Amino acid sequence: MEPTSIALLGLAVMLVLIALGMPIGFAMLLAGFVGNVYLLSFDAATHLLATSIWEQFSSYGLSVIPMFVLMGQLAFRSGVTERLYNAAYKWVGHWPGGLAATTIAASAGFSAICGSNSATAATMGVVALPEMKRYGYDRALTAGSVAIGGTLGVIVPPSVVLLLIAIQTEQSVLRLFLSSIVPSLLLTILLILTVLVLCARRRELGPAGPVCTWRDRLRGLSGVFETMLLFATVIGGLYLGIFTPTEAGAAGAFGALAVGVLRRRLPRAAIAAALRETLQISAMVILLVTSAVLFGRFMTVSRLPFELADWASSLQVDRLIVMLVVVAIYLVGGAVMDALGFLVVTIPIFFPLILALGYDPVWTAVILTIITSLGAVTPPVGVNVFIVKGLMPDVPIRTIFAGCAYFVLPYALCIVAIWATPELVLYLPRVLVAGS
Numbered sequence: 001m002e003p004t005s006i007a008l009l010g011l012a013v014m015l016v017l018i019a020l021g022m023p024i025g026f027a028m029l030l031a032g033f034v035g036n037v038y039l040l041s042f043d044a045a046t047h048l049l050a051t052s053i054w055e056q057f058s059s060y061g062l063s064v065i066p067m068f069v070l071m072g073q074l075a076f077r078s079g080v081t082e083r084l085y086n087a088a089y090k091w092v093g094h095w096p097g098g099l100a101a102t103t104i105a106a107s108a109g110f111s112a113i114c115g116s117n118s119a120t121a122a123t124m125g126v127v128a129l130p131e132m133k134r135y136g137y138d139r140a141l142t143a144g145s146v147a148i149g150g151t152l153g154v155i156v157p158p159s160v161v162l163l164l165i166a167i168q169t170e171q172s173v174l175r176l177f178l179s180s181i182v183p184s185l186l187l188t189i190l191l192i193l194t195v196l197v198l199c200a201r202r203r204e205l206g207p208a209g210p211v212c213t214w215r216d217r218l219r220g221l222s223g224v225f226e227t228m229l230l231f232a233t234v235i236g237g238l239y240l241g242i243f244t245p246t247e248a249g250a251a252g253a254f255g256a257l258a259v260g261v262l263r264r265r266l267p268r269a270a271i272a273a274a275l276r277e278t279l280q281i282s283a284m285v286i287l288l289v290t291s292a293v294l295f296g297r298f299m300t301v302s303r304l305p306f307e308l309a310d311w312a313s314s315l316q317v318d319r320l321i322v323m324l325v326v327v328a329i330y331l332v333g334g335a336v337m338d339a340l341g342f343l344v345v346t347i348p349i350f351f352p353l354i355l356a357l358g359y360d361p362v363w364t365a366v367i368l369t370i371i372t373s374l375g376a377v378t379p380p381v382g383v384n385v386f387i388v389k390g391l392m393p394d395v396p397i398r399t400i401f402a403g404c405a406y407f408v409l410p411y412a413l414c415i416v417a418i419w420a421t422p423e424l425v426l427y428l429p430r431v432l433v434a435g436s
Contacts, residue, residue, distance in 0.1 A: 005304035032295035066282035067249025072114035073274035078260030087220040097199025097206035100145040107149025111156035121150025144403025190410035295350035334375020377404035
């Protein structure tokens with residue numbers, strides 16, 4: 001068989017294994033190893049497997065992942081989430097739909113110290129769902145606002161997904177973090193405006209809460225200050241050259257630990273739980289990266305990415321058409337797999353194709369992340385939808401999907417705006433990063 005045919009067969013086998021319930025990392029590892037055995041030799045494939053595992057698990061660059069994961073875990077157990085939510089509620093909770101808007105705003109804030117969509121949805125769901133139920137919010141809007149807020153976890157920097165894309169595509173972590181600031185702000189604003197406009201027209205969806213005094217609002221800002229300080233420490237330290245990415249994550253983790261200790265909200269049991277979760281998540285992510293490296297080498301040997309790039313370049317159609325096909329693939333892929341897993345699988349295949357079409361690598365990384373994150377709330381699977389379902393077992397799954405449907409339009413508007421105006425992504429890294 002032709003090498004490209006072997007690559008397509010390997011892809012098909014990997015997808016079947018994932019559909020049968022095998023973890024993504026192991027499915028990629030198996031497909032990549034067997035593919036390399038066929039195209040090279042057993043000895044060469046074994047050598048690649050050994051070197052890939054050693055290089056990734058001993059890589060200083062990958063130590064950035066546990067640092068950022070630990071920061072999010074410590075921040076969550078320090079009560080940062082609750083204080084963020086309370087601060088946002090005091091400012092907008094008295095508007096129709098204010099609690100749902102608060103949930104999205106607090107999700108964006110927590111995303112700035114978390115970096116995961118599923119973790120953001122689960123964390124904010126625990127805090128927000130009881131409150132919206134108590135105030136009589138529509139169940140679909142309640143579920144939808146938590147699920148859609150969770151998608152911001154992989155868009156707002158520092159994002160674990162953007163970290164992995166930077167590692168896979170050998171791009172600057174700082175540039176990708178800076179490039180996602182404006183799109184994440186734009187998307188957050190559009191999502192909040194959608195809630196407020198919707199509830200202003202149909203007040204039964206989200207009744208207004210009590211009005212807080214200005215004194216209470218100003219006092220509530222202390223909950224935002226902690227998050228902003230951690231965010232500024234990470235991004236500011238990177239930008240000023242004080243920290244490497246790993247050191248920035250470590251500084252953020254230390255800051256989250258200090259917040260918890262000073263507020264006496266972080267007993268030893270909570271610290272132990274944060275470390276345990278960090279080890280589990282980091283091991284999973286690094287295994288994904290290792291598997292992606294081995295699978296990517298299989299793709300390289302088969303020359304499938306280069307064949308795709310050559311094929312796309314030879315087409316007598318506008319590059320926009322080819323890109324729209326890729327976008328459709330990422331929408332579907334994000335719906336059936338976690339954004340992290342799907343991007344790790346597909347970056348070695350589609351990134352060379354997109355670059356061959358003439359698109360900027362930084363812009364590509366950001367827009368693919370946003371498009372894939374939308375898949376987390378769309379049928380047939382929608383990872384965040386099932387997380388919310390676990391927190392709201394009495395609510396039918398179709399009701400949660402209906403609530404998420406309210407937010408498809410603002411997501412689409414954000415994607416169109418970024419597509420039409422690439423400077424929304426490229427301006428900050430070009431201006432702030434030397435040599436960009």
